Amino acid sequence: MKGFKYLIGGLGAVLILFFAMPGAYASDFEDGVEAVTADSGDEMWEEALSLNINHLGGYESAYMFANEISTFALDVESVLRQELASALEQFVFQVDVSDLGLKRDSATVQMLTDIASDILNSDYRYFYISGFSYLYDQNDNIASVRWTCDSSYLISGTQEPDVDRIKGELSELEAALDKALDCVDSRMTVVEKVLAVHDYIVRVCDYDQENYVNNTVSVHSYSAWGVLIDGKAVCQGYAETFGAMMKALGIDSCLVASPSMNHIWNMVYIDGVWYHVDATWDDPVLYGTTAMGLPNNDYADEGYCVHKSFLKSDSEMTALGYFSWDDDVPDAPVSQAFNSYCFYNAASDMSYYNTYWYYLQSPGTICRAKIDGSDKQNFSAGDGAYLHLLGNVLYYSDSKGVYSFDPARGSSAVYFSVDKTYPGYTLTEFAVKNDQMIGVLWDGSGKFLRVVLEETGPAELESGSQTENGTQTENGTQTGDSGQTGGGSQTGTPGQPDTSEDPGMQAYDDPVEEFVARLYEYILDRSPDPSGLASWTKVLKEGREQGAKVAQGFIDSDEFKARTISGEEYLKILYRTFFDREPDASGLQAWLNVLDDGLSRLHVFKGFAESDEFTEICREYGIHRGNVALTAPRDQNEGVTKFLVRCYRLCLGREADEDGLNAWCTQILTGANTAKEAAWGFVFSNEFKGKNLSDQEFVKVLYRVFMDREADADGLNAWIRVLESGQGREHVFNGFADSLEFQEICREYGIQ
Structure with a gap:
């Protein structure tokens, strides 16, 4: 799972001189006590506390609303919160609270922890804070509260915060946030604004996988700084940035954490309903290959974005593999409000241009549609694999270059040619970051170059568009309901087929x-x-x-x-x-x-x-x-065939034999079997039974077949207990086969 620092911004210092390493859990540290001397000369004791991101404040409202801040029942809590927040606003790091009459008891310490956590959770600007502590006397009277800066923000050789540096970086971060908000158009609906922010974050940021694996993640990667300045962050940075942008736009949102997953994401409130949004998991980490199957020498597929975890319900998140998240966040009920929206099956990030959204539905097919999926039109884009908007111009790429696209004419022109600039290389990734086109080039043998792509000269390409019915386009690339683009065609891309005569062939007059x-x-x-x-x-x-x-x-x-x-x-x-x-x-x-x-x-x-x-x-x-x-049954419906091949691989652990695959396709195509009945045929076949799987292995197979994921420990143990109670494997099968997760899998393959 992609990690989050359970203690926000490095929170969780044991003593004032010690700080939690990124990625640590709160339970990994005990609160530390150190004797200090107060300005009055009296001996005081200082205790550093761990702050909990997953409680989101831990009091009345766990939700961070953009235009509303929860109030406290007690005046002292309101005053304490105001004084601590005001101190940070003025870069004051120690706050005198002696006049509030606070006693060092468990209730007060919890209140302090909740308030401090909430202040930091709700404001992206405090990326430099790593924890807090309080001073108390021999009578357990709390005298002051001290914010602790991350060690990288201390003046060298001292424990004093480098305020000038903090102010400078804060100004830089605020400017970056303002620029990020330019991705939102005033004509957008709330859903469109949320989509624009989600895709902007995925587009400009790469997951900090290498540092996460090596346990070397910097404090910046846990914050909006990592996303907006460094272009590299872990999930906490993604979530914090999304929340900051929602707050700036006046859209209610909240953070959601799962300590069990070591992960954090967001929820957003649209038209009276809460939905989950996870920009981190929609920015996939791919090992050694891009989403298009081309070689890759790092973990990031620059320019690639999905929407699998975008505007989802609780049950949909569970089906995607999320579990054990905070129980004090809002419920996200099942909703099909966005099932027909254009982003639902998009194979790229979404570009907003003149009230329409442009995206790749499949390689080589550019789609233009309204947000709700209406007024849709398809355009041929050769073998186009990435699509981005820079300024007011749309660009798509394939392995040979980058092309500008004119939606009014449905035409394309060469912008960057790999052959002209880097002969022998292939363009494997294409992204737009910091108002620049970024490309990753591969020489075919292991050498990669990451370069800024400059225009190499226009060359007009053929035009052609099609509507949703799947008819053939003007330039011949065929698409349709199957989603399959026409045979590797280069139509509309540079380099026409070589129709010159092969010198090795005999010449014929006829x-x-x-x-x-x-x-x-x-x-x-x-x-x-x-x-x-x-x-x-x-x-x-x-x-x-x-x-x-x-x-x-x-x-x-x-x-x-x-x-x-x-x-x-x-x-x-x-x-x-x-x-x-x-x-x-x-x-x-x-x-x-x-x-x-x-x-x-x-x-x-x-x-x-x-x-x-x-x-x-x-x-x-x-x-x-x-x-x-x-004429073969397996060639009649791609979705049915893919579903059955999946059953062969996951249930029987082998490739499909031709006769068996055609027989099963016939059963589903004729309505003789439903998807569930076909799955039953695999799971209870003699071949499957011959594997003699244990109950544990049997349940694991069902998770892969019906949930499309590995079993989580809690779920696995629960199903094993069902079997141990005397229920048969048929009963367990029905529990999986009737699940919403399997219904979603069937829907993706277009079968019942």
Whole structure:
């Protein structure tokens, strides 16, 4: 789990000279007592206390409202709070409270702890405070309270706060917050403002994974400073920044902590309902690869954002793997208010432009829609993998460069070309930070460069747009309800297919004969035999078959199948045959993912054979392209196939066999089985039973299948107790299969 410092800003000093290390829990420290001498000369004792972030003040209201601060029942508490907060405002670090008549008893100490925690939780400006202590005399009268600065903010060689440095950094932080708020447009609704803030934080900040792993996280990474200045933070920094921006916008929000998860996030109040928001988990830590499957040499996928933990209910958070969070925060009831909103299935961060939101629905498809998902239009973007707004211009990227996008015309132009500037490299990540375009480049063998991308000269690209119905676009990249983009197409991106004649091929006077010879060369990797060449040429000329069907004949031939080539080599052959070029990295990986999801090679073949690129090749040779028919059950519905492949892997621990997969697809497609009934068939199959799993391992499998996560200790033990009480495994199965989490999984695959 991504960590948070349980004691805010380093809170939890044992003595005035000792400070809690970042990431520590409050229970790791005991309150310390040290004898000191007061200004009057009387002996006093100082006790340093741990402050609890997860209590959020620990009194009447646990929620931090933007326009409302909870009041105390007792005047002394109000005065104490006001004096402590006022002291920090004026950079005064020791407050005389002797006139309040405070006694050193457990109730008073708890009150002090709650007040101090609340002050720090509710204001991002106090990033330099690491704890507090109080002084008391021999009669247990509390004389003063002292705020403790983090050691990095003390004047060298002293225990005195460096006020000039603190003021300077505070001014810098406030300016950064003001700039961050520019992501919000006055025309936005409350939901849009929350979305804009969420995506801004994810866009400008990377999770401080390396320091977190090495236990070297700085005090800044636990605060808004880490997000807004350093661009690097842990979850507490993300949550604190989100809360500060909500407060500035007048939107009610609160912090939510789970000590068991070592994690903290936010809740936000919209139209009378509370929702969870976790910018940290929506900024994924990816190890060695980007979300698009390209190599990565650090933990961050710069420019990538998801919305899995955005505006969620309690039950949805539980399904995502959250647990044991504070019980004194508001309830977030089940709500489907935002299920149709445009961010719900977005595959990128969201860019707001002229009252519309622009985002990638899938690689290569730019979507424009109103926040509620209405008035949606799709645009082709080649193999576009990232989309960002800089100034008033939208930019998307693929492995070869960055392109400006004009939504009014649906057209694109080259902004940055990798080949022109860094020949031999691939663009693996693209982000906009601090008003600059940042790119990560990879040389194919292990060398990475992180650079500012400068314009290399415009080159107009083809235009084309489509509406939601999934029809083919003007430039030919096809999308639809399946979400699959057309066959690795480079249409709309730099570098047209090379249609020049292969110098190794024989020249033919007859274009149809040359088309057939090309299939021999690219698919069978040999020169044509005279009889075969004549036979296929005659089939095409007589109109008995068209180009795609003839190409399928080569792919389905015993000669080709005998080559037993890998999926990657199969795709490379398709790229050469149907696009007249070698594959680009992102397109190749996208199609490999399709094969890994369980779709057949013929399904992939169809995407290539019905592409605009192959249509143009056929036109050049004077033949009709034609279409490809898919008859196998596993090729009829991608969602069903992916669901069943998942069952094979999670239940049986193996890849699906073709006959079994087609049989199960038929059962679901015909309505003979529901998703639950299919899952039952896997879990109680002889093959599964033959594994002889213990009750513990059985329950763990159910968590993976029905919750899409590993079992938490409490839940695992609870289900084992159910089995030990005499209930059968069928009973436990039903408990998982009827859960909201499994319903959500089924919804994602489009099945019942």
